[in-house]
Amino acid sequence: MTAKPVAEEKAAKGSVLSQLIDIISGIFTPFIGVMAATGLLKGLLALAVTCGWLTPEQGTYKICFAASDALFFFFPLFLGYTAGKKFGGNPFISMVIGGALTHPLMIQAFEASQAPGAAVEHFLGIPVTFINYSSSVIPIILASWVCCWLERKSNALLPSSMKNFFSPAICLAVVVPLTFLVIGPVATWLSHLLANGYQFIYAFAPWLAGAVLGAMWQVCVIFGLHWGLVPLMINNMTVLGHDSMLPIILPAVIAQVGAVLGIFLATRDARQRVLAGSAFSAGLFGITEPAIYGLTLPLRRPFIFGCVAGAIGGAITAFSNSYAYSFGLPNIFFPAQMIPPGGIDASVWGGLIGTGVAFVLACVLTFFAGLPRASAAPGAVTVAPASANDILAPMSGSVIALEQVPDSTFASGLLGKGVAIIPAVGQVIAPFPGEVASLFQTKHAIGLQSDSGIELLIHVGIDTVKLDGVPFTAHVKEGDRVQAGDLLIEFDRQAILDAGYDLATPIIISNSDDYREIDTVASSAVEAGQPLLSVSH
Numbered sequence: 001m002t003a004k005p006v007a008e009e010k011a012a013k014g015s016v017l018s019q020l021i022d023i024i025s026g027i028f029t030p031f032i033g034v035m036a037a038t039g040l041l042k043g044l045l046a047l048a049v050t051c052g053w054l055t056p057e058q059g060t061y062k063i064c065f066a067a068s069d070a071l072f073f074f075f076p077l078f079l080g081y082t083a084g085k086k087f088g089g090n091p092f093i094s095m096v097i098g099g100a101l102t103h104p105l106m107i108q109a110f111e112a113s114q115a116p117g118a119a120v121e122h123f124l125g126i127p128v129t130f131i132n133y134s135s136s137v138i139p140i141i142l143a144s145w146v147c148c149w150l151e152r153k154s155n156a157l158l159p160s161s162m163k164n165f166f167s168p169a170i171c172l173a174v175v176v177p178l179t180f181l182v183i184g185p186v187a188t189w190l191s192h193l194l195a196n197g198y199q200f201i202y203a204f205a206p207w208l209a210g211a212v213l214g215a216m217w218q219v220c221v222i223f224g225l226h227w228g229l230v231p232l233m234i235n236n237m238t239v240l241g242h243d244s245m246l247p248i249i250l251p252a253v254i255a256q257v258g259a260v261l262g263i264f265l266a267t268r269d270a271r272q273r274v275l276a277g278s279a280f281s282a283g284l285f286g287i288t289e290p291a292i293y294g295l296t297l298p299l300r301r302p303f304i305f306g307c308v309a310g311a312i313g314g315a316i317t318a319f320s321n322s323y324a325y326s327f328g329l330p331n332i333f334f335p336a337q338m339i340p341p342g343g344i345d346a347s348v349w350g351g352l353i354g355t356g357v358a359f360v361l362a363c364v365l366t367f368f369a370g371l372p373r374a375s376a377a378p379g380a381v382t383v384a385p386a387s388a389n390d391i392l393a394p395m396s397g398s399v400i401a402l403e404q405v406p407d408s409t410f411a412s413g414l415l416g417k418g419v420a421i422i423p424a425v426g427q428v429i430a431p432f433p434g435e436v437a438s439l440f441q442t443k444h445a446i447g448l449q450s451d452s453g454i455e456l457l458i459h460v461g462i463d464t465v466k467l468d469g470v471p472f473t474a475h476v477k478e479g480d481r482v483q484a485g486d487l488l489i490e491f492d493r494q495a496i497l498d499a500g501y502d503l504a505t506p507i508i509i510s511n512s513d514d515y516r517e518i519d520t521v522a523s524s525a526v527e528a529g530q531p532l533l534s535v536s537h
Contacts, residue, residue, distance in 0.1 A: 026086040027141065028230050031078055034071060036286075039328030041068035043337030046325065050343045072237075072327075076101045076133055076140040083141050089148030093168050097147060098140045100176050101133035101184070123177055130180075131188050135238045137231055139187035143179040147171050194232060195239035202244055206318040210248045214314020214358070215307045217252040218292065234327060246324035247338055247351045251313025251358035253330040257283035258309065258359035259302040260291045262366025272425055274494055286331030298397040298424030300525045305365040313358025320350020391450075391533040392431040392484055393526040394458050394507065397423040405504050407462045415457065416512040419520050419533065420504045428458055428489040429528050430482040431507075440465070443472035446488055447510070454535060455510040460491055462502040471495040485529055509535065 045064055048054040054061045071078065076098030084094030100106065109121060110130040121128045133139055154167045202209050220226040229245060236243035260283060264276035272295075279290040296303040326337045335355075338348050398421065405411045405420045428446070432454065438447035444467065445459040460472070471492035476482060496503060509518060515535040522532045 023086060024231060027079060027082045030082050031071070032230075035327050036329040038068045038071045039326040039337055040333055042326035043328065043333070043335075043339065046339045046341075047336045050339055068326075073134045074098075074102055075135050075137065075234075075238075079137065079140045080144055083144035084148060087145050087148035089144070089151045090168065093151065093171050094140070094144040094147050096172060097143050097176055097179060101136070101140060101143075101179065106130065106180075107132060107134065123181060126181060128180055129185050131184055133184060133188075136188070136191065137234050137238060138191045139179065139184045142187050143175055143183050146178065146183065147175045150174060191235050192239055195236050198232060198236065199240065202318075206244075206321065207315040209244075210314035210316070210318025210354075211311045212314075213245060213248045214252045214255075214317075215311035217249050217310065217314075218256060218288075218303070218307060221288075222292070222297070237325075237327060242323035242325050242340075243327075244318065244321075244323055246327070246330065246334070247317050247322035247354075248314040250330040250334055250351065251317055251355045252307075252310030253283070253286060253288055254355050255309035255313060255358040255362040256288050256291050256296055256303070256306040258362035259296050259306040259366040259370065261359075262305075262363040262370055263295055263299070263302060265363075266367045266371050272493075284332050286329035286334075295424055298422065298525050299371065300527065302362075302366045302370040303525075305370055306362045309358040309362035309365070312361060313354040313356075316354030316357060317351045320347050320354065322347045322351035322354070389452065389535050390432070390521075390531055391454065391456065391507075391509075391535070392429075393421065393522060393528050393530050393532040394428050394431045394488070395421055395423045395505065396425045396427075396526065396528045397421040397505075399520070399522050399524055399526050399532070400504065402506060402508075405462065405506055406502055407506075410459070410462075410506040410508065413512075415506075416508040416510045417518045418506060418508040418512075419522075420506045421526065421532075422503050423460075423493060423505055425528065426491045426493045427487060427528065428460065428491070430484055430486040430488055431456065431458075431532065433483050434481075436476050436478050436480045436482060436488075439474060439476065439478050442467065442469040443474045443489060444469065444491075446474075446476075448482070453511075453514070457506070457508040457510055458488075459506045459508070460489065460503075461496050462504055464496060464501050467496070467499060467501070471499075507532070509533070 041064065045054070045061065045068060049056065049061070056062075056065075077095055078098070080094035080096070080098030081091045084091035087094075110132045113121070113130045121130065151167055151171050154170045155163050158166055217226065220229070233243045233245050236245070257280060260276050260280045264273055264280060267273050267276065275290070275294055279294055282288070283291045292303065296306055322338055323340065324334075324337050325340065328334055328337050335348065335352055338351050340347065400420050400422060402413065402418055402420055403411050409415060410420070430448065432448070432450040432452075434448050434450040434454075436446065437449045437455065440446070442465050444461065444464040445457065448456045448458070450456070464471075473490045475487045475489065482488065493503060509515070512518060515537060517536045519534045519536075520532070521534050522530065526532060
């Protein structure tokens with residue numbers, strides 16, 4: 001059986017939107033870090049010129065500019081490689097097509113065609129419209145898709161001994177002319193249509209666009225939808241020379257960093273403070289995953305406050321007509337990439353003010369109202385009213401399906417039905433009134449029995465038995481009577497992570513067969529003491 005190309009396998013699964021996002025992320029992810037680095041270098045060069053430290057005529061500037069601009073100028077080469085790989089073809093064939101698009105002869109032909117009275121060039125008698133494809137995005141992606149399709153067809157017809165030579169030759173002989181004659185002009189028209197369409201919508205109410213994007217950016221990141229906007233940002237850079245989305249995203253990112261600082265200042269949990277400190281440091285450099293997935297999202301309110309602050313900061317930034325002139329990660333260095341060719345102006349200051357407002361607002365809101373009582377004062381948990389058939393969350397964190405736990409014993413349901421929580425706080429509380437049925441010697445797991453007969457196993461982390469109890473402190477013993485909200489176990493989250501273990505905590509109903517239905521009533525994030533599971537006979 002012939003293995004299908006990656007892109008074809010993906011196409012068989014999921015919605016059109018999910019397929020599109022998967023393709024976009026697969027094409028752009030491999031060099032997103034390098035692209036951000038070169039964008040930062042461009043911004044620093046602009047700052048150096050503005051401050052009079054360098055001039056464009058100096059050799060130092062020219063060498064640094066070449067380093068910062070090479071990726072963007074030869075974008076079709078890099079996109080050709082990653083697109084060819086994503087579409088399941090030979091990436092070097094697509095890369096050669098990208099090279100043809102940016103070949104000096106083609107650039108010269110484009111420049112010559114712009115002169116008044118220039119003669120029309122032809123390919124086999126067909127008129128050719130020369131376009132400057134340097135820094136372009138859409139033409140090479142479409143050309144790569146056509147090339148990979150043609151490569152698969154030719155490979156199916158050619159003998160094995162001839163594939164390595166004749167298949168690339170056929171692809172290049174057909175797709176390169178086709179790109180210059182049809183694909184390139186159509187894709188360029190589409191690129192301009194997208195850029196101008198975005199500008200039309202943005203110009204209608206910039207502050208509203210900024211508020212919506214600022215509020216929803218981190219939500220899009222969580223679901224992976226942000227990849228759909230990356231090509232539009234790069235396309236704006238290519239067609240318009242600047243992009244307005246990246247400056248709006250900066251307050252949205254920095255707002256989550258501000259929320260983490262609010263957690264750091266408000267929490268009394270030493271372990272949570274350590275996590276907040278490290279997440280804050282990473283967030284300043286544009287790496288917000290530790291902040292979002294480790295703290296703000298599991299605690300819920302800090303994430304919401306971050307989104308609200310991001311909306312306000314985004315509205316201020318957009319109202320100030322702030323633009324980015326090179327691509328980069330939103331971080332503390334990003335404002336250098338917002339400096340226009342004419343030097344620092346009101347648009348730059350507006351972006352800085354919007355970002356500062358988002359940071360301070362998220363920090364203040366989180367400090368005063370962002371933490372559950374369980375986090376602000378260890379041992380004090382707000383417990384929701386519950387019936388005998390309810391199981392409250394024994395910890396705060398992100399709720400995941402049991403099938404997602406990286407341990408087949410739990411994921412298969414062999415030990416019973418339930419869910420798992422990735423804890424945001426190093427505490428386990430009693431999820432119902434009952435008795436401690438068992439406590440492992442290593443204190444990483446505890447068995448409980450409710451007054452109504454529910455038998456529950458709480459297993460903190462995966463394979464944490466190997467830690468021999470070091471990061472765990474038990475506050476109860478076997479046979480103890482507990483009430484909902486009582487502190488059972490404390491554990492050092494960071495120590496478990498540093499030791500290389502997964503924090504996913506299965507919460508299993510051992511006597512699942514005694515119940516007709518077991519429902520998860522919590523959403524993607526839950527606070528300790530709030531409803532998690534419900535059972536019915």
